[in-house]
Amino acid sequence: xxxxxxxxxxxxxxxxxxxxxxxxxxxxxxxxxxxxxxxxxxxxxxxxxxxxxxxxxxxxxxxxxxxxxxxxxxxxxxxxxxxxxxxxxxxxxxxxxxxxxxxxxxxxxxxxxxxxxxxxxxxxxxxxxxxxxxxxxxxxxxxxxxxxxxxxxxxxxxxxxxxxxxxxxxxxxxx
Amino acid sequence: xxxxxxxxxxxxxxxxxxxxxxxxxxxxxxxxxxxxxxxxxxxxxxxxxxxxxxxxxxxxxxxxxxxxxxxxxxxxxxxxxxxxxxxxxxxxxxxxxxxxxxxxxxxxxxxxxxxxxxxxxxxxxxxxxxxxxxxxxxxxxxxxxxxxxxxxxxxxxxxxxxxxxxxxxxxxxxx
Numbered sequence: 516x517x518x519x520x521x522x523x524x525x526x527x528x529x530x531x532x533x534x535x536x537x538x539x540x541x542x543x544x545x546x547x548x549x550x551x552x553x554x555x556x557x558x559x560x561x562x563x564x565x566x567x568x569x570x571x572x573x574x575x576x577x578x579x580x581x582x583x584x585x586x587x588x589x590x591x592x593x594x595x596x597x598x599x600x601x602x603x604x605x606x607x608x609x610x611x612x613x614x615x616x617x618x619x620x621x622x623x624x625x626x627x628x629x630x631x632x633x634x635x636x637x638x639x640x641x642x643x644x645x646x647x648x649x650x651x652x653x654x655x656x657x658x659x660x661x662x663x664x665x666x667x668x669x670x671x672x673x674x675x676x677x678x679x680x681x682x683x684x685x686x687x688x689x690x
Numbered sequence: 691x692x693x694x695x696x697x698x699x700x701x702x703x704x705x706x707x708x709x710x711x712x713x714x715x716x717x718x719x720x721x722x723x724x725x726x727x728x729x730x731x732x733x734x735x736x737x738x739x740x741x742x743x744x745x746x747x748x749x750x751x752x753x754x755x756x757x758x759x760x761x762x763x764x765x766x767x768x769x770x771x772x773x774x775x776x777x778x779x780x781x782x783x784x785x786x787x788x789x790x791x792x793x794x795x796x797x798x799x800x801x802x803x804x805x806x807x808x809x810x811x812x813x814x815x816x817x818x819x820x821x822x823x824x825x826x827x828x829x830x831x832x833x834x835x836x837x838x839x840x841x842x843x844x845x846x847x848x849x850x851x852x853x854x855x856x857x858x859x860x861x862x863x864x865x
Contacts (some may be wrong), residue, residue: 527819527842527859528833529704540839634825644702648844648859650809652836658703661827664715667702669823669853678844682855684702684823 517614518640519560521623521630522552523657525644530654531625540649542677547645556583557619560602560610562629563589570596583622586613588629610638631660641685642667648678693795693815694735694785696805697727698832700819705829706800715824717852722820731758732794735777735785737804738764745771758797761788763804785813806835816860817842823853 523531524541532538561569566587585599588606595601602609610633613621623630623639633639644657667684674680698706699716707713736744741762760774763781770776777784785808788796798805798814808814819832842859849855 527817527857528836529831533839642702646857648842650833650836650840650842652833652838652840656703658825658827661703661825663827664708665825665827667823667825667853669849669855672847672849672855674844674847678842678859680844680847680855680857682702682821684853 517616517618518620519610519614519623519633519638520552520556520620520641520643521633521639522641522643523625523645524647525657526647526649526651526654528650528652529656529658530651531627531657532655533651534653537651537654540647540651542645542647542679544677545675547675547679548673548681552622552643555620556622558584558586558613558621559624560586560588560621560629560633561624562626563587563592564628565624565626566592566595566599586621588632606632607636607638610636614638627655627657627659630657631662634658634665635660635662637686639686641670641683643684644682646680646682648680692789692791692793694789694798694808694813695727695731695795695816695818696798696808696814697818698800698820699822700832701822701824701826701829703825703827704831704833705826706802706832707830708826709828712826712829715822715826717820717822717854719852720850722850722854723848723856727797727818730795731797733759733761733788733796734799735761735763735796735804735808736799737801738762738767739803740799740801741767741770741774761796763807781807782811782813785811789813802830802832802834805832806837809833809840810835810837812861814861816845816858818859819857821855821857823855 671683846858
């Protein structure tokens with residue numbers, strides 16, 4: 516069964532963007548395990564807002580990204596760009612079907628709405644957080660509208676000389 | 691110079707209490723470095739709301755706590771319990787004076803308002819977070835109303851078999 520992995524950079528106060536949408540606090544000086552991570556995945560799950568934002572930035576927004584199949588979650592979009600796959604309607608059923616298809620793991624790339632939906636449906640298998648040594652004081656929170664307590668199992672920690680700490684959890688109740 | 695240490699248990703989503711004020715997710719099965727921490731300190735800083743909450747719970751709320759000098763921060767209280775010290779007015783000047791007095795380090799015990807005030811005034815020297823392997827989905831956030839970006843220096847990480855990860859940071863700009 517393919518795993519759905521929520522993987523993101525966060526500040527110590529839990530923001531994935533600064534108050535003005537900044538990402539400048541995210542370290543780019545090292546690989547931080549990303550090469551290994553990219554070997555594990557062949558697809559991404561992305562919400563409509565993040566998808567549309569990425570479209571406006573063009574491919575240049577993600578230099579070095581491998582070719583990934585994009586699953587775009589939206590109940591309002593009628594079509595998505597060539598090669599991408601639109602997911603709407605019964606998310607639970609559709610995600611379970613995608614997870615049961617042959618393939619590598621799937622990177623849940625955001626945003627907050629999709630993350631909350633999938634967490635609340637027990638469809639996320641792993642959470643990887645790159646905790647950066649900074650307090651942003653505001654911005655967009657990684658976790659919003661989670662409707663219940665979710666127990667996690669810590670499976671790995673790694674700290675880097677820059678102060679980044681990588682935390683990996685499995686979700687106990689994931690199907 | 692005495693250090694002011696913000697030390698707290700948090701959920702992975704950054705809450706220090708659950709949606710209904712719960713603390714039942716906080717591990718109590720091991721020491722988690724608390725004995726060593728208590729050897730470093732002889733005082734606590736506490737905000738009015740936390741102080742009043744602790745008063746209602748009585749001493750039973752903190753079994754095993756060493757005898758600490760309590761500095762209660764409030765501009766509305768006129769007096770505090772015997773042995774405690776009321777701090778009001780010019781917080782910056784008063785905290786700097788307390789830090790320059792002889793003594794051990796000081797535990798900033800909360801709450802969110804006092805934490806934000808002291809962070810914004812660059813008066814916190816160290817942050818120790820015991821990150822618990824749980825997503826609470828709501829509650830009281832550790833960091834609120836921080837007015838600026840604060841760079842941190844990671845100085846220690848420790849992970850425990852229960853999944854608790856202890857992260858220790860120094861504040862780069864602390865005086």
